Amino acid sequence: MDTHVHAGLTKYEPIESLLDQMFRQRVDHAVLVQHAGMFDNTYLVECAQRYPGRFVVACLVDAQQPDAADMLTAWVERSPAVQGVRLYLSQLFGGALGAERLWQRADELGLNVTMAGSLRELASPEMAQVARRFTHARLHVEHLGHPDPKEPAPFETYRRAMALAELPHVSLKVSGFYSFTQLPWSPYTDTVRFFEVALEAFGARRMMWGSDFPPVSFREGYANALRFAAQLLPLASYEDRAYLLGRTALSHWRFDLVSSTQ
Numbered sequence: 001m002d003t004h005v006h007a008g009l010t011k012y013e014p015i016e017s018l019l020d021q022m023f024r025q026r027v028d029h030a031v032l033v034q035h036a037g038m039f040d041n042t043y044l045v046e047c048a049q050r051y052p053g054r055f056v057v058a059c060l061v062d063a064q065q066p067d068a069a070d071m072l073t074a075w076v077e078r079s080p081a082v083q084g085v086r087l088y089l090s091q092l093f094g095g096a097l098g099a100e101r102l103w104q105r106a107d108e109l110g111l112n113v114t115m116a117g118s119l120r121e122l123a124s125p126e127m128a129q130v131a132r133r134f135t136h137a138r139l140h141v142e143h144l145g146h147p148d149p150k151e152p153a154p155f156e157t158y159r160r161a162m163a164l165a166e167l168p169h170v171s172l173k174v175s176g177f178y179s180f181t182q183l184p185w186s187p188y189t190d191t192v193r194f195f196e197v198a199l200e201a202f203g204a205r206r207m208m209w210g211s212d213f214p215p216v217s218f219r220e221g222y223a224n225a226l227r228f229a230a231q232l233l234p235l236a237s238y239e240d241r242a243y244l245l246g247r248t249a250l251s252h253w254r255f256d257l258v259s260s261t262q
Contacts, residue, residue, distance in 0.1 A: 001027065001028060001029040001030065001208075001209075001245065001246035001249045001250060002022070002027050002029070002030040002031070002209065002210055002211050002213070003030075003031045003140070003173055003175070003208040003209065003210040003249045003253075004031060004033055004114070004142065004143075004173055004175045004176075004210025004211065004212050005018055005030045005031065005032060005033065005210070005211060005212070005213045005214075006032070006033060006034075006035045006212075006213065006214065006215075007032055007043070007044065007047060008035060008038065008043060009043055010038075011035055011038065012035060012214050013213075013214045015047040015050075015051070015055075017214065018030065018213055018214070019051070019054075021211075021213060021222040021223075022054075024222075024223070025222060025223055025226050027226070028054070028246075029053075029054060029055070029056075029246075029249075029250075029253070029255050030054065030055055031055070031056055031057070031058055031084070031114075031210075031249070031253060032044045032047060032048065032055050032056070032057045032058070033058045033086055033114055034057070034058065034059055034060035034086055035060075036060075036088075036116075038060060039060055039061055039062045039071075041057060041059040041060065041075055041082065044057045044059070044081075045057060045075075045078065045079045045081055045082065048079065048081035048258050049079065049081065049258065049259070049260055050260065052258050052259050052260045053255050053256065053258065054255070055081065055255075055258070056081050056082075056083050056084070056253045056254070056255060056258065057079070057081045057082045057083065057084070058083075058084035058085060058086050058112065058114045059072070059075045059076075059082050059084070059085050059086070060085070060086050061075065061085065061102065062098070063087070063088065063091040063092075063096040063097070063098050063099040063102050064091070064096050064097055064098065065097065065098050066097050066098050067098065068097075068098030068099070068101065068102040069098060069101040069102050069104065069105035070105075072085055072102060072105050072106065072109070073105060073109070076109055076111070079258070080254075080257040080258055081257075081258045083111065083112055083253055083254060083257075084111050084112030084113065084114060084140075084253075085102075085106050085111055085112075085113055085114070086113075086114045086115075086116055087099075087102065087103060087106065087113050087114070087115060087116070088116045088117065089115060089116065089117030089118075089121040089122070089127065089130075090117065090118075090121065092130065093121065093124075093126055103130070103134055104134075106134070106137050107133075107134040107135070107136045107137045108136065109137075110136050110137060110138075111137050111138070112137070112138045112140060112252050112253065113134075113137045113138065113139050113140060114140045114142055114173070115139055115140060115141055115142060116142055117142075117146075118146055119145060119146040119147060119148055119157060119158065119161055120157070122141060122145050122146070122161035122164065123157050123158070123160035123161040127161075127164070128163070128164070131164055131167050131169075131170055132167065135167070135169055136169075137169070138169055138171065138252055139164075139167075139169055139170045139171070140170075140171050140172070140173055140208070140252075141161075141164065141170065141171070141172045141173060142173050142175065142176070143173060143175050143176030143179060143180075143210075143212070144172065144173070144174055144175065144176065144177070144180070144191075144194060144195065144198055145158065145161045145162060145172065145198065146176075146179070146180065147180050147191075147194040147197075148180070149180045149181060149182045149190065149191075150182075153193075155193075155194070155197060158194060158197060159197060159201075162197055162198055162200075162201035162202070163201070165201035165202040165203075165206065170206075171202065171206045171207065171208060171248065171252070172198055172202045172206060172207050172208070173207075173208050173209075173210045174195070174198075174207050174208060174209045174210065174229060174233070174244060175209065175210030175211065175212050176210075176212050177191045177220075177225070177228065178212075178215075178216060178219035178220055178225075180194065185220065186219075186220035186221075186224045186225075186228060187220075187224070187227075187228050187232055188220070188228065189232070192232070192233065192234065195233055195234070196234065199234075199235070204235055204236075204240035204241070204243045204244050204248075205240075205243045205247075205248055206248060207243070207244050207248060208244070208248045208249040208252075209226075209229045209244050209245050209246075209249075211225050211226065212225075229244060229245065230245060
């Protein structure tokens with residue numbers, strides 16, 4: 001299962017491109033995460049309905065609008081495919097007009113919240129307060145927490161971000177390795193040191209692989225990204241790898257709720 005993909009008609013690739021990659025790599029399910037700046041989630045909802053059992057949606061609403069929370073509720077009520085929302089830490093910390101109520105509503109609805117934020121934001125005291133406050137939502141840290149490849153060991157800033165693992169409703173997306181490597185091509189073995197820190201904090205059962213398609217296509221490519229997770233990331237057992245590659249995510253997302261008639 002792939003927990004972080006994008007699809008669109010005005011940015012990135014249409015759903016058929018993603019389906020081709022999933023078919024070739026035998027990936028059964030994926031979470032369609034709305035891309036930045038797109039607040040009309042209709043296409044993603046239609047994709048989930050057109051291919052029932054394959055996709056669920058993490059929608060996006062405009063946190064700058066005072067009715068952002070109500071818009072989130074409307075998308076959730078529109079389709080059972082909408083089981084999550086992408087929220088930006090910069091908007092919450094920066095005081096965007098609707099951000100506070102938007103986070104509150106996501107928590108009230110018990111949604112999966114895929115959190116877009118920098119390493120500095122994730123490691124901040126404000127983030128720790130947010131995570132302790134919103135405990136009904138499931139908080140998903142994107143892209144391994146955006147480690148800084150230039151930060152020297154023992155990676156103090158990154159370890160502060162990984163301390164979010166102390167809270168049981170926080171999980172980690174194992175994705176986006178191309179963005180924190182210093183190697184020119186895969187396998188990005190220099191990123192393993194960060195994965196090991198994350199694994200020590202979260203454990204395999206709270207980690208979820210994601211490809212970040214289609215941006216990943218401009219770097220190592222979908223197949224190499226999956227191969228890296230399936231073969232090269234150091235895990236103690238086949239069971240741990242099974243959690244990373246799908247079991248954890250399937251405990252958060254319900255693909256059986258989506259049908260073509262909705």
